[in-house]
Amino acid sequence: MNSSPSEDSSPVWSTKETTSVADASTSGRGDAGPLMPSANGRPSACSMDVALSRFRSGASTFHTLISELVAATEAERKALEEERKALEAERHAMELERQRVHTILNDVEQVTLNVGGRKFTTSVNTLRNAPNPSLFNAMFSGRHKLTKDEEGCYFIDRDGRHFHDILNYLRDGHFNYPGPVLPLADASGTAGGSSFSTPSPTAADIKYLLELRAEANYYGLTGLMAAIDRFPHGLTRVARAAALNMEDSWMWVGAGYEDGQDELVFTVDKPVQLLGVGLCGTEGGLTVEMELYEVDPEDYNRELATCCSVAQSFTKADGSVLRLMFPDPAPLQPGKYYMLSALIKGSESYCCEECLETVIAGGVTVAFQQWESPNGTSEQRGQFPELYIRVLYYHLQTKSALYRLQHITPRPYVPTPINQSCYHQQVPWPKGRSHTPRS
Secondary structure, three states: OOOOOHHHOOOOOHHHHHHHHHHHHHHOOOOOOOOOEOOOOOOOOHHHHHHHHHHHHHHHHHHHHHHHHHHHHHHHHHHHHHHHHHHHHHHHHHHHHHHHHHHOOOOOOEEEEEEEOOOEEEEEHHHHHOOOOOOHHHHHOOOOOOOOOOOOOOOEEEOOOOOHHHHHHHHHHOOOOOOOEEOOOOOOOOOOOOOOOOOOHHHHHHHHHHHHOOOOOOHOOOHHHHHHHOOOEEEEEEEEEEEEEEEEEOOOOOOOOOOOOEEEEEEEOOOEEEEEEEEEOOEOOOEEEEEEEEEEEEEEEEEEEEEEEEEEEEEEEEEEEEEEEEEEEEEOOOEEEEEEEEEEEOOEEEEEEEEEEEEEOOOEEEOOOOOOOOOEEEEOOOOOEEEEEEEEEOOOOOOOHHHHHHOOOOOOOOOOEEEOOOOOOOOOOOOOOOOOOOO
């Protein structure tokens, strides 16, 4: 029986073609099954819509991923470009700095300074020897435009009398000055004598040191200031012993007499520097280990800070009063309590007796507190007949005066010593001295 025309003209869908369509419709979505033909072998409209929807969804996801990748790449490129520009700018600035320094002032180039009308010729390398905050480092760093006068000199408006000492310090880093040494006891051996060892200090010595220190402070030479402060200029003797017993010497057993330190607790009413101490002499020999502490006002056994320490050996040839100096002056402030602790090892030593509880020296009141040392001494007898202090001169207590003196940005303040030696002369404040008032 022949088939009807309509049935004969119907297309026949092969399995291969159906599979190809299903694969195409599900590309990009591995979680969906293939599109199945309808009962008559043809794909339904719903199946085609699903396939198209899946294709569009996959294309949208792919486009989003591509956009994110492009954006991240662009951001990274911009960041790298900014870093490159910053590095180039820094390299360019460094190159300009190098060229400026080498073009204007190189290390071996000679320069002439006109300091208060006196001319000094040196090299840039010498002027840069001092570490910051040296004024010369700032001047000749190449960062500042310096103007020479008509004679080719750089003018500095300071007193040039001591500038040769400034230059010598910059050249070798040492301050060589045959200044005065500490005072000796008098011929009778009494503590607090007025004689000095050779060479004797003079008013000119002290004036020179104070003027040089003022210049060092102006130029920011902190090392030179510290070196000047190691000399006992402006030294004030605090003599607290009314008598020095040289007949009944103290015997030493083991590490010290009665196995303990000799201690002295004291306060000051003005800012000073403690340069050293005078100890009782010896008939044989001894070694002293000295420490200075800040202690609790309520409990002298409680140490708040260690200020400085020193050790030294002595013999009978050193005299009836042994002068023990600290490596650097120790600053003392009013309102604080300090303890000197000496561990003395040796055979025997003299003893100071009838010590004063309060001594006024150089306008400073030094009060010695009641305290019994581990070795049995007290504030009235022991091994400390003298203290050596330097009074600090504080002046110009207003900021307006500070700016009038400096004419520049204030620098950190370093106290300037005043002459408070046995001559009782006050040296006038150096002209142009920079000073920062205390809060």
